[in-house]
Amino acid sequence: MTKEQALLIEGGKRLNGTVRCSGAKNSILPLVAAAIAVRDVVTFQNVPDIADLRSLLELITAMGITVVSFKDGELTLDSRGPIEPRVENTNGYSLRGTQTMVGALLAREHRAMLPSLGGCSIGARPIDLHIKGLRAMGTSFEWKDGYLVGQAAALKACDVYLDFPSVGATENLLLAAALAEGTTRVFNAAQEPEVYDLISFLNKAGARIVPVFPFGFRIEGVGQLHGTSHRIIGDRIEAGTLMIATAITQGESTITGIDARHIWSVIAKLRETGANVDVQGDDAIVVQGVEGYRSTDIRTLTFPGYPTDAQPQMISYLTLARGNSVVVESIFENRFGAILELERMGARIKVTEETAIIEGVESLNSATVQAKDLRGGAALVLAGLAAHGTTTVKSLRHIDRGYEALDAKLCQLGASITRVDREEG
Numbered sequence: 001m002t003k004e005q006a007l008l009i010e011g012g013k014r015l016n017g018t019v020r021c022s023g024a025k026n027s028i029l030p031l032v033a034a035a036i037a038v039r040d041v042v043t044f045q046n047v048p049d050i051a052d053l054r055s056l057l058e059l060i061t062a063m064g065i066t067v068v069s070f071k072d073g074e075l076t077l078d079s080r081g082p083i084e085p086r087v088e089n090t091n092g093y094s095l096r097g098t099q100t101m102v103g104a105l106l107a108r109e110h111r112a113m114l115p116s117l118g119g120c121s122i123g124a125r126p127i128d129l130h131i132k133g134l135r136a137m138g139t140s141f142e143w144k145d146g147y148l149v150g151q152a153a154a155l156k157a158c159d160v161y162l163d164f165p166s167v168g169a170t171e172n173l174l175l176a177a178a179l180a181e182g183t184t185r186v187f188n189a190a191q192e193p194e195v196y197d198l199i200s201f202l203n204k205a206g207a208r209i210v211p212v213f214p215f216g217f218r219i220e221g222v223g224q225l226h227g228t229s230h231r232i233i234g235d236r237i238e239a240g241t242l243m244i245a246t247a248i249t250q251g252e253s254t255i256t257g258i259d260a261r262h263i264w265s266v267i268a269k270l271r272e273t274g275a276n277v278d279v280q281g282d283d284a285i286v287v288q289g290v291e292g293y294r295s296t297d298i299r300t301l302t303f304p305g306y307p308t309d310a311q312p313q314m315i316s317y318l319t320l321a322r323g324n325s326v327v328v329e330s331i332f333e334n335r336f337g338a339i340l341e342l343e344r345m346g347a348r349i350k351v352t353e354e355t356a357i358i359e360g361v362e363s364l365n366s367a368t369v370q371a372k373d374l375r376g377g378a379a380l381v382l383a384g385l386a387a388h389g390t391t392t393v394k395s396l397r398h399i400d401r402g403y404e405a406l407d408a409k410l411c412q413l414g415a416s417i418t419r420v421d422r423e424e425g
């Protein structure tokens, strides 16, 4: 039996009030890797206290990096000391967040050792594009004793074209090129806000990275980087999750700490269903849900298209829309994990390969459901907010990986949620 936690969610409460979203999970993970390349003291503000970050801090401590402090959203790291460029999978942490360590360790130590990056529940998560780009910059890779070992006597600048605008591959190449000799250009690069957050930090630390048309970056390698401090951007996926939570309960909430330009796709889609969404100043979004909202269609794409990370949450919302909705998941091969559980709550969804057809129903019924991945778990919480009765969402570890106290934030908006310990077989 394992010790797990679950949420008991009493459905039917309209969310109402104001809540501030935390800093972006998908910013702080690559930024911790970037701190290694900087080889100095760096401080980040607006940092979310989430399990994925805690695990990553354990990993870098084992490598020799000092976590000076992490309190009240402020994280200070000292990477001046000698380090062992090997990522130990000490705590079974899903190593996805460490993929950008490769570029940082190669830039700093010209060597990187990672255990298999393994897939996760939403897909195989290969790193072939990372390896292809780093090889082009002079890195050799080989598997040795279960570790992927990358070595580069000297990283050399070059033009790299990404077959797919992979976020992680883009971040790895930016980190490797920042300290390479010469000027590197990356084409068909990811344009996600978290990539620009990483660039903003690196440039403050002395890097020379500029965007080039179309969808590329030019990186002029420098001899070394220096310490700095950086406030990370708000988490657009958490903001989108809170917006959809408000809409599915026909409530009215203000979400602060978010740049609306980072989540315009969710704003547009909620408006298409009839919800009222207003942008207030440069860091707040007001959502007013409506009864009998309409269906709409979604195709997940790279930024600024609709984010795959907000797809499961939108499916929960559309189960109660008037009419049929079509959702196409074009980024990951297995991101409909929550649908079976939603069907157990009365949702009507038909899945063929990457397409889900959602037939709107009058209501959802409470059930005991199990989170299987981060965003699918959030989708089940949202369904519980709207269902009749009390829904139990088990295996909270998946949700706590990437959301800082999602249940507390929802309770701040008037939800009735209790977090309980449970034994799970």
Ligand code: EPZ
Residues within 6 Å of the ligand: 025, 026, 027, 029, 096, 097, 123, 124, 125, 126, 127, 128, 129, 130, 131, 164, 165, 166, 167, 168, 169, 190, 192, 237, 308, 309, 331, 332, 333, 374, 375, 402
């Ligand atoms: C980042 O993952 C995010 N994680 C993911 O967020 C997010 O879903 C994803 O970008 C897309 O936006 C972090 O930033 C820590 P990709 P990443 O490389 O970098 C394929 C969440 O819920 N691919 O852009 O791994 C890959 O299999 C998480 O917060 C290759 O085929 O995403 C996927 O199908 C989930 N070969 C697609 O590209 C490669 O070498 C997008 O992957 C790399 C990627």
